Amino acid sequence: MQRTSPVSVLGAVVLVSVMGNQACLGPVDVQQQDPEGIGVVGDPPALQALLGEGFTVVWSDHNLARGERIQRVEADGSLTLLGEHGHVWIDLEPGAAYRWEGAGDELVVEPGVLELSVDADGQPTVDHRGDAVTRGLSWEGADLYGLSVALVVERDGEVWLDQGCADGLPCWRDEPQWWARWDQGDLPAELSVEWFAALEEPATADLEFRLELVQHEVGLTLASASTRVVESGRQLLWGDLHSHSNLSGDACEDQDNSCLPWGESPGSEMFRVAEENGLDFLALTDHAEHETYHRLDQDLDLDSHDETVRLALEAEGGPVIPIVGFEWTGMYDVRDPASGDIILGGGHRTIIFDGLEPCAEFWVAARQFGTTKAEMGFEDYTQRDFILGTPDALAEHLAETALECDPIRYLSWFHHSGNNLPQAVNWDLDLTHGLGDLVVEMYSEHGSSECQDLTASGCDWSVDHDYHEPIGAVQTALQQGYALGFVGGTDSHDGRPGSIEDGASVVVFGGSDGMTLHEQRAPGGVTAALVAGATPGRTEIVDAVELRQTMAASWLFDRVNIVAIGQDGQVYLPGDDVPQEASPLDLVVEIDDVAVESWLIEVVDPFNEIHLDIEHNRLREPLDLNPGEARYVRVRAYMQDQEHRLWASPFFGVK
Numbered sequence: 039m040q041r042t043s044p045v046s047v048l049g050a051v052v053l054v055s056v057m058g059n060q061a062c063l064g065p066v067d068v069q070q071q072d073p074e075g076i077g078v079v080g081d082p083p084a085l086q087a088l089l090g091e092g093f094t095v096v097w098s099d100h101n102l103a104r105g106e107r108i109q110r111v112e113a114d115g116s117l118t119l120l121g122e123h124g125h126v127w128i129d130l131e132p133g134a135a136y137r138w139e140g141a142g143d144e145l146v147v148e149p150g151v152l153e154l155s156v157d158a159d160g161q162p163t164v165d166h167r168g169d170a171v172t173r174g175l176s177w178e179g180a181d182l183y184g185l186s187v188a189l190v191v192e193r194d195g196e197v198w199l200d201q202g203c204a205d206g207l208p209c210w211r212d213e214p215q216w217w218a219r220w221d222q223g224d225l226p227a228e229l230s231v232e233w234f235a236a237l238e239e240p241a242t243a244d245l246e247f248r249l250e251l252v253q254h255e256v257g258l259t260l261a262s263a264s265t266r267v268v269e270s271g272r273q274l275l276w277g278d279l280h281s282h283s284n285l286s287g288d289a290c291e292d293q294d295n296s297c298l299p300w301g302e303s304p305g306s307e308m309f310r311v312a313e314e315n316g317l318d319f320l321a322l323t324d325h326a327e328h329e330t331y332h333r334l335d336q337d338l339d340l341d342s343h344d345e346t347v348r349l350a351l352e353a354e355g356g357p358v359i360p361i362v363g364f365e366w367t368g369m370y371d372v373r374d375p376a377s378g379d380i381i382l383g384g385g386h387r388t389i390i391f392d393g394l395e396p397c398a399e400f401w402v403a404a405r406q407f408g409t410t411k412a413e414m415g416f417e418d419y420t421q422r423d424f425i426l427g428t429p430d431a432l433a434e435h436l437a438e439t440a441l442e443c444d445p446i447r448y449l450s451w452f453h454h455s456g457n458n459l460p461q462a463v464n465w466d467l468d469l470t471h472g473l474g475d476l477v478v479e480m481y482s483e484h485g486s487s488e489c490q491d492l493t494a495s496g497c498d499w500s501v502d503h504d505y506h507e508p509i510g511a512v513q514t515a516l517q518q519g520y521a522l523g524f525v526g527g528t529d530s531h532d533g534r535p536g537s538i539e540d541g542a543s544v545v546v547f548g549g550s551d552g553m554t555l556h557e558q559r560a561p562g563g564v565t566a567a568l569v570a571g572a573t574p575g576r577t578e579i580v581d582a583v584e585l586r587q588t589m590a591a592s593w594l595f596d597r598v599n600i601v602a603i604g605q606d607g608q609v610y611l612p613g614d615d616v617p618q619e620a621s622p623l624d625l626v627v628e629i630d631d632v633a634v635e636s637w638l639i640e641v642v643d644p645f646n647e648i649h650l651d652i653e654h655n656r657l658r659e660p661l662d663l664n665p666g667e668a669r670y671v672r673v674r675a676y677m678q679d680q681e682h683r684l685w686a687s688p689f690f691g692v693k
Contacts, residue, residue: 280527
C-alpha cells in the first residue's frame with residue numbers, strides 16, 4: 039500500500055513516497071525560493087536512507103556542494119551532522135529521519151528496510167547433481183543505485199562462496215571472499231546464485247545470503263536471508279541398462295532394410311544414438327544365446343562376446359560411459375514339489391560388469407533358439423552350446439567364473455518381471471529368493487511391471503492386460519520382503535538405446551510363415567543413477583546400482599531431486615536402509631522439466647496404498663517408516679496427451 043506525506047521546503051511542498059516499510063525521496067522538480075527573493079537556488083538530491091543490520095546508509099545522487107550537508111534528526115528534534123562532503127554516509131546510530139540542507143532548503147527522508155528473500159525461503163533445496171544449485175534471490179524496498187554492494191553466501195557459518203575456482207564458476211573456499219560485487223552501479227532486482235558442492239557423502243547445510251554494503255573492503259550487512267541445502271554428494275546420470283543390437287538374433291536394427299545393421303556392423307551406431315538421446319551411460323546387453331553373427335553378403339564373422347568388448351573399448355573415453363553385459367534369456371517352468379504340477383517359473387536376467395573385458399566364460403545361454411532371419415538369407419547366428427536353464431544355476435556359474443578369471447565385479451537382476459510375454463518372474467520360488475538381487479527392472483518396452491493389481495489407483499498405465507502376471511509384479515516382490523531398488527531400460531531391439539520418444543521397437547519372431555516382426559508394448563525406460571565422485575565413471579555407476587541408489591523413468595527429466603532427512607540428522611537417498619531412530623523422515627522431492635504441464639507426486643507402499651499425493655513438482659512432508667516397511671516415490675508427469683513416470687527406489691525401514 040502506498041502513502042504520501044508532505045515535507046515543507048521553504049514554501050514548496052515535496053511528497054515523500056513510501057512503499058511498504060521503506061520510504062525514499064526521488065528527484066524533486068519544484069521551484070526553490072529563498073526568503074529574500076533572490077530566485078532559484080540549488081537542486082534537491084535524490085536522497086535515500088536504508089536500514090541495515092545495526093546501521094543506516096544514506097545516499098544521494100551527487101556529491102555535496104558547498105553549503106550542503108546531511109544531518110540526523112534526533113528524537114527531540116535536534117540535528118546531528120553526518121557529513122558535508124561525498125554522497126554516501128553510514129550512521130552507526132540510526133535515527134528516525136535524515137535531513138538534507140542546502141542554500142536555505144531542506145529535504146527529509148525516513149529510512150526504509152530492505153527485504154532480501156530466497157525462493158522457497160526456509161525450505162531445503164536439494165542438490166543431487168553435485169555440481170551446481172541455482173537459487174533465486176530478490177529484494178524489495180530500495181533502488182540500489184550508486185552503492186558499492188556485494189552478495190555473500192555463507193555455509194554453516196564457516197566457508198564462503200567465491201567465483202573463479204574452476205572455469206570461472208563459483209565454488210566453496212576456506213577463506214572469506216567477495217563472490218559478486220556491483221561497484222557504483224545498479225544492482226539487479228533478481229539474481230540466480232550457483233555454487234559447487236564437492237561432497238562424497240550426503241549432508242545438510244544452512245546457507246545464509248547477505249547483501250552487504252562495501253566500504254573500504256569492510257562489509258556491512260544491509261539484509262540477509264537463509265535456507266537449507268541438502269547435498270547428496272551425488273550426481274544424477276541417465277542411462278540405458280537393457281538394450282540390443284543385431285548381435286541378438288531377435289533384433290532388427292533397420293526395419294526398412296531387411297533388419298540389417300544401421301552401420302557397418304551390429305551395434306556400431308549405439309553409442310552415437312545414446313549420445314543423441316541424452317544418455318550418460320549405456321550397457322550393451324545382447325543375448326548370450328547367439329555366439330556368433332555372420333553377415334552373408336560380406337566377409338564378416340563376429341563373436342558376440344568379443345564384439346561387445348570391442349564396441350565398449352572403442353567408446354571408452356567418449357561422451358557416453360560404456361558398460362559391458364549380456365542377457366540370459368530364461369524361459370523355464372518349475373515343478374511344484376507339493377503337487378507335482380508344472381508352475382510358472384520364468385525370468386530373464388540382465389548381467390553387467392564394472393570392467394570392459396570380462397572373460398568369455400561368463401557368457402552362458404539359458405536355451406538355444408534360432409532366428410528366421412537366417413532362413414530368409416539376411417544373417418546367420420551360431421548358437422552357444424553351454425546352457426544353464428535356471429537363474430540359480432546361472433548365479434552359481436557367475437560366482438565360480440568370477441573366481442577363476444581376473445577379478446571383476448558383476449551384478450545381475452530380473453527384467454520385465456511382471457510381463458508374461460516373453461516370461462514373467464515367480465517371486466514365490468525358493469530359487470528366486472536365493473539369488474540375492476539388489477534391483478529389478480521397473481519399466482521397459484514391455485511396459486510397466488510395477489503393480490500387482492491393475493485396478494488399483496495409478497496402476498493401469500502402460501501395461502498389457504493380456505500378458506500381465508501379478509506373481510511377477512515389483513509390488514509383489516516388495517510385499518514378500520525383497521529389498522529391491524528400481525532400474526529401467528528400453529529393451530530396444532533396434533540398436534537405438536535411450537530411444538523413448540520414437541515408440542516401441544520390433545522383435546523378430548519365427549514361425550511357419552517365416553519372419554514376423556512383433557512390435558513391443560511401450561517406448562521403454564531409462565535409469566537414473568546417483569553416482570559419487572567429482573568425475574564419476576563406470577565403477578561409480580555400478581556402485582550406485584549395487585547400493586540401490588537408482589530411479590527408473592519413462593522420460594529424461596531435466597531435474598530430479600529426492601532425499602529424506604532423518605531425525606538423526608542424516609540424509610537418506612532412495613534405496614537406503616533407514617533405522618528406526620531416523621523416522622519420521624523429512625521427505626523432500628524437487629522435480630522439474632520444461633515439457634511437463636502438470637505433476638502428481640505420490641508416496642506409495644508395496645500394496646499400492648498412497649500415503650501422500652501432491653499435485654505439484656515440489657514436496658516436503660513427514661514420512662513415517664517403521665521397521666520392515668518400504669515406501670517409494672512415484673511421480674506422474676503430464677505433457678499434453680501423454681503421461682510419463684518416474685519411480686525412485688524405496689526407502690527401507692530396518693528391522
